[in-house]
Amino acid sequence: MDFYFAIIHPMSNTLFFYNSLSRKKETFIPIDPKEIRVYTCGPTVYNFAHIGNLRTYIFNDLLQRTLIFLGYNVKRVMNITDVGHLSGDGDMGMDKVEKAASEKGMNAWQLSDYYLEAFKKDMERLNMLSPTIWEKATATIKEQINLISQIEQKGFTYKTSDGIYFDTSKFPEYGAMSSLTNDGIKEAARVDFNAERKNPRDFALWKFNTTGKKRAMEWDSPWGIGFPGWHTECSAISLKHLGNPFDIHTGAIDHKETHHPNEIAQTEVATGKKMANFWLHAGFLNAESDQKMAKSKGNFLTLQSVIDRGINPLAYRLYTYGMHWRQTAAFSWEALGGATRAFGRLQVFVQENLPNSTNLPNYDDRGSAPAGALPQFKERFLQALSDDLNMPQAMAVVWDLVNTSKKGNFQAEAVKLLLDFDRVLALGFSQIIPIGQIPENISKLIAEREQARASKNYALADKLRDQIQKLGHTVVDKQPIVWYNRQALLV
């Protein structure tokens, strides 16, 4: 008699993602298990990112970190929209970009570099990994022109007085994952109004400069001087670095309606092959009023405005774990306050139980978990991640680990596991310095600062805090929690 059996490795979690293409949760099967290829629609760098945009990038970072945590190599490509466009998801028109640049005493190139640096700074503050490849739209004009030529050769384009357009009526699969109703299509068409378009959903591949004035950003092309349409860059950049099909394409929920259907149409017409297997769309974070965040509505919150309220950016990162990434939600200062307190509790727990915090009383009693307890927590954490990156569930496991370890006196081992989880959570646990290892000069400054605070000499306390900061450390007061950058010292 033959025996058939399967050996199930405890960490061999099957990954599931909700795929906008099929509108259901699907098992993720890599195209090439040696390397997962991911494309992320990147920022438009003509303004600061708001915290809702940043929530989407935290989700992208979680995806990259989770794949790495599960043992995959990941190649993630992100574009940078540095060409001003005439329409699309709050982008500014080319002329508005030039106006905004001149108001700042810059040209369009300098303006986009300025906001790109601001975006990278936000990413760093939120402990995000860099994508494997960043690519500016303006660095791939040649590739975009080639792509448009390929689409033209296949007979899917037509010319109007202001540009070269994609004829969506020739691509019957167009808009498969879009949920736009006829009214929505009309509304989208109104925003990008051009009466010469044959169908309301046709979109520009190349725009001519019709102003008669030279612009800072314009290029020669087989169709005349102008600039590429917004959708063109993502197809050209993903083809350049990832080919097609690739594994996962990510973006925000609004991309599902127009931008991504347009990317699919371009890539699939040009290559005759599928663009990507999985399409993951992150929900919006609206303003407290539940309106969309927009500069014009005055409800546009940047990460800096959160930091200015004394909130650690990583507490904002933790706040986003309270919602499923696909969920659209209204921002709440109250909930962010709750996340900030929770973040402080986690920091204190980690510091008090870090290996090498040996000068603490009873430290030796904090390290023997019941047999099997730790693998079980790790398994549950992995299960939560594997189930469509369910962060509320993953955080429930984290808190269960913290509380159970306190009851069972195995906090030191729990912290070692938390440091492992932090490869995904990215809450800066590994940067916390164990008690007893704070350098002497820093300890001295902390003691002086405590004294200044006790005698209500806040000016001196602030000066000492700045001095500590200059030495590469940041003080995180337990109450209130203030932001730190590189290394945290809890006092």
Ligand SMILES: [Zn+2]
């Ligand atoms: Zn894109």
